[in-house]
Amino acid sequence: MKTERPRVAIQGIRASFHEEAAFKYFGEEIHTIECNSFKQTFEALQNKEADYVVMAIENSIAGSILPNYSLLLSYTFPVVGEVYVPIQLHLMALPGVRFENIKYVTSHPIAIRQCIDFFDEYPHLKIVESNDTAACAKRIRDEQLDDTVAIANTLAAKLYGLDVLERRIESNKKNFTRFLILTTHENVKKKKANKASLCFQVSNEVGALAKVLNIFAQENVNMSKIQSMPVLGKRNEYNFYVDIEWNDTKNYDAAIRQILKYTHNFNILGEYERFEEDPTPPLLKSEKPKRYINIKKLDQN
Incomplete structure (x- = not known):
């Protein structure tokens, strides 16, 4: 039985790097929903005009795309995957x-x-x-x-x-963009996860964040990224966006139980499989680009 092609919302038009990321994650049998902004991709998902969103979140040269972290928290759609795309221009x-x-x-x-x-x-x-x-x-x-x-x-x-x-x-030549895959809660398919994206706040006192980070280390959970963003309208309060990875789910579960004691406004933005493919294209390993x-x-x- 032939399944219907997934509708994937991207910022930009067909053949953009966002569509390239969508092809890499889903394969080329998709229906691309072109949007003028990242917010519009989330609106398309919310209005059931799309099944998934592919959204750039960071680049190895330009850094994090900070407004997109706010979208993650505002819309609360779960992150169900990630993909890295080498940026070849x-x-x-x-x-x-x-x-x-x-x-x-x-x-x-x-x-x-x-x-x-x-x-x-x-x-x-x-x-x-x-x-x-x-x-x-x-x-x-x-x-x-x-x-x-x-x-x-x-x-x-x-x-x-x-x-x-x-x-x-x-x-x-070693320039990559990381893209997140998001969907609605009803579209989430159970997979064995070994990576999670979290968001939380800690009290504004000495060592508050260090307590949380030490728990990850004690439970053998690797923190692959941390990003802070000011809480809108609140002085000296920050949301911390953290990506963590683990080999044993027991370590992840234990870490989450413990850090709940030291955080507030805690959110699991998504649990998913980390991207394992070597993102370095063959050209970087063996040859220089040909000049025309x-x-x-x-x-x-």
């Missing part, structure tokens, strides 16, 4: 366009900053910022812009029929 244009005729480069501002070393070599190019990498590729296709290149992923080049002029132009643009030839022109 390529330069793409309409078929037949030559790089020496390019005047404009367009992409998301974070993607542009991650490629700054490449564009230092071409100071004559004008940078145009946009709100989505894939949307830039789509605009080049839709408006037939023959003087503009986009910075995006290979999905965008394939979907919108663009040629890749230069591969892997990002300055740091002859810089000396361009200088001579």
Whole structure:
């Protein structure tokens, strides 16, 4: 019996890095729900217009996406998984366009900053910022812009029929984004969990947070991340977002029972399987990216 394709809400349009993350987690047989903002993805889930949300939560270079932590607490949808995607950025244009005729480069501002070393070599190019990498590729296709290149992923080049002029132009080749998978409580499927995302507050006194962290250590539970956010409208009060991992569920259960004594407004945002795949793409292990643009030839022109 054929099952219905899951409806997955993403921030951005098709062929964005969010859709790439969705493909990596669910496979390509999904129905992508395009949203203009992260809040809209949660609204789509709340209104039953989507079955899942895929949301970026941190990047290895840019750091945590702080507003998205607030969304986790505001909507209380459970986290049911995670996936890491290597951010590989390529330069793409309409078929037949030559790089020496390019005047404009367009992409998301974070993607542009991650490629700054490449564009230092071409100071004559004008940078145009946009709100989505894939949307830039789509605009080049839709408006037939023959003087503009986009910075995006290979999905965008394939979907919108663009040629890749230069591969892997990002300055740091070990750049990854972590995405969380969320759903409604009724869609949660029981899986063997070995990772959890928590949120809690502690009293504003000496050693209050240390007591909680020591419990994790004593119970052999690894804390893989901690992020603090001020509690809106309350001075010197913070929400602590913590990711923890364990090998034995008994250790996790024991740790949770103990830390409840030292925290308030405690929430388990989700219990799920940690991402185990080696996120380092083969290119980083064995070879350097191939250059397609002859810089000396361009200088001579």
